[in-house]
Amino acid sequence: MTIQQRYQFIIDYFQEHAPNAETELIYDNPYQLLVAVILSAQCTDKRVNMTTPAIFARYPDPEALAKAEVDDVFQLIRSISYPNNKAKHLVGMAKMLVGQFHGQVPLTVDELVTLPGVGRKTANVITSVVDNQPNMAVDTHVFRVAARIGLTRNARTPLAAEKQLVSHFPEALIHKAHHWLILHGRYVCLARSPKCEECGVQPACLYFQKQLRAAKT
Numbered sequence: 071m072t073i074q075q076r077y078q079f080i081i082d083y084f085q086e087h088a089p090n091a092e093t094e095l096i097y098d099n100p101y102q103l104l105v106a107v108i109l110s111a112q113c114t115d116k117r118v119n120m121t122t123p124a125i126f127a128r129y130p131d132p133e134a135l136a137k138a139e140v141d142d143v144f145q146l147i148r149s150i151s152y153p154n155n156k157a158k159h160l161v162g163m164a165k166m167l168v169g170q171f172h173g174q175v176p177l178t179v180d181e182l183v184t185l186p187g188v189g190r191k192t193a194n195v196i197t198s199v200v201d202n203q204p205n206m207a208v209d210t211h212v213f214r215v216a217a218r219i220g221l222t223r224n225a226r227t228p229l230a231a232e233k234q235l236v237s238h239f240p241e242a243l244i245h246k247a248h249h250w251l252i253l254h255g256r257y258v259c260l261a262r263s264p265k266c267e268e269c270g271v272q273p274a275c276l277y278f279q280k281q282l283r284a285a286k287t
């Protein structure tokens with residue numbers, strides 16, 4: 071199978087089985103999504119979704135969060151990983167939104183990464199989810215699943231993986247492909263024990279084919 075055929079198989083499979091794949095974070099607007107994505111680093115979406123309603127109720131917009139005490143934000147997010155840093159980042163991010171972006175979430179990667187707590191991965195998530203921009207956020211699930219299937223080859227960093235994925239997926243599907251790979255990694259292609267027996271992309275998966283060959287020898 072050529073790399074193009076592998077990509078085509080993956081596209082056809084997920085178009086059929088996950089045509090409406092989307093983020094599992096719960097949000098109503100770009101500001102809320104940005105808060106949720108910052109909180110989601112090293113943390114599950116489920117836990118973030120349990121935490122954000124209280125934050126959104128108390129700080130409904132960037133202006134309110136910009137005026138918050140870091141300690142008060144910390145109290146609301148203390149069950150989440152790295153609450154100290156994240157509380158500082160959230161308040162700093164809101165101050166910058168108000169001070170430099172008229173209280174609006176900017177929708178370019180270059181502008182987003184200037185905000186506290188926002189790296190390339192977060193900026194890619196925001197721009198692809200809010201605006202369907204062809205940006206691929208590579209988190210641990212995407213990195214692992216893409217490498218196993220063989221969508222990336224010898225990619226040693228998330229940025230290297232991102233470049234390979236973006237160069238092969240059709241531009242119009244990149245924002246969706248991110249969710250395909252994340253959700254597949256979260257529920258099927260698990261880190262420690264991938265559920266290959268029940269996985270629909272077996273025929274296109276290099277990892278599975280290697281396991282099969284090893285079992286026959």
Ligand code: SF4
Binds near residue numbers: 258259265266272277
């Ligand atoms: S066949 Fe196995 S390794 Fe390949 S994508 Fe599916 S679960 Fe992951």
